[in-house]
Amino acid sequence: MAKIGEVVGSAAAIAKGMSITLKELFQPTITEAYPDGPARIEARFRGSHILQRDENGLEKCVACFLCAAACPANCIYIEAAENTAEERYSGSERYAKVYNIDYNRCIFCGYCVEACPTDAITHGHGFESASYNTSTLVMRKEQMLAPMPGSKIGPPVAAPRLPEGGGRPSQSNAPPAGAEPILPTGTHK
Numbered sequence: 728m729a730k731i732g733e734v735v736g737s738a739a740a741i742a743k744g745m746s747i748t749l750k751e752l753f754q755p756t757i758t759e760a761y762p763d764g765p766a767r768i769e770a771r772f773r774g775s776h777i778l779q780r781d782e783n784g785l786e787k788c789v790a791c792f793l794c795a796a797a798c799p800a801n802c803i804y805i806e807a808a809e810n811t812a813e814e815r816y817s818g819s820e821r822y823a824k825v826y827n828i829d830y831n832r833c834i835f836c837g838y839c840v841e842a843c844p845t846d847a848i849t850h851g852h853g854f855e856s857a858s859y860n861t862s863t864l865v866m867r868k869e870q871m872l873a874p875m876p877g878s879k880i881g882p883p884v885a886a887p888r889l890p891e892g893g894g895r896p897s898q899s900n901a902p903p904a905g906a907e908p909i910l911p912t913g914t915h916k
């Protein structure tokens with residue numbers, strides 16, 4: 728009698744296991760095809776930063792240095808400059824002439840975003856920033872600045888950094904034309 732009970736118990740356990748297998752068989756696949764397909768990013772993912780513009784296209788950053796002060800990794804480098812009547816970049820008196828983030832050191836903690844009084848810096852969803860050359864991981868303002876309002880260009884995504892000849896055609900190690908030279912982190916003007 729005990730043997731029959733064991734057989735029935737085992738059969739029930741197998742049937743239960745197989746029912747789960749059968750049920751999953753008809754569910755849509757959730758396998759990520761990245762890098763052949765786009766990666767699925769959660770809305771709150773903290774990727775590479777975006778320097779935002781206001782509705783008039785002016786840079787929201789007013790070069791107050793609060794983000795740099797809040798950064799525990801000391802990886803934000805800013806040089807402030809005054810706006811003039813002829814050359815206006817932000818809606819305030821000052822703007823960030825140079826704004827670099829050293830992604831060799833950034834830990835994506837989001838403290839800079841929380842510290843910013845003007846919502847000028849936010850996290851985007853860029854994550855393909857691995858590199859064989861660490862000097863390419865210092866992102867300049869020009870690489871992080873949001874496109875002008877109405878522009879059809881999407882938000883900036885930190886350019887993937889691969890050795891010359893490697894990676895997909897869109898990948899580049901070259902700084903954008905007219906970019907400021909990379910300056911050392913840890914000192915603020």
Ligand code: SF4
Nearest residue numbers: 798833834836837839
């Ligand atoms: S995310 Fe954190 S570590 Fe990275 S720049 Fe901002 S404050 Fe610094």
Ligand code: SF4
Nearest residue numbers: 788789791792794843
């Ligand atoms: S990003 Fe924000 S906190 Fe940082 S300097 Fe600009 S305005 Fe200040």
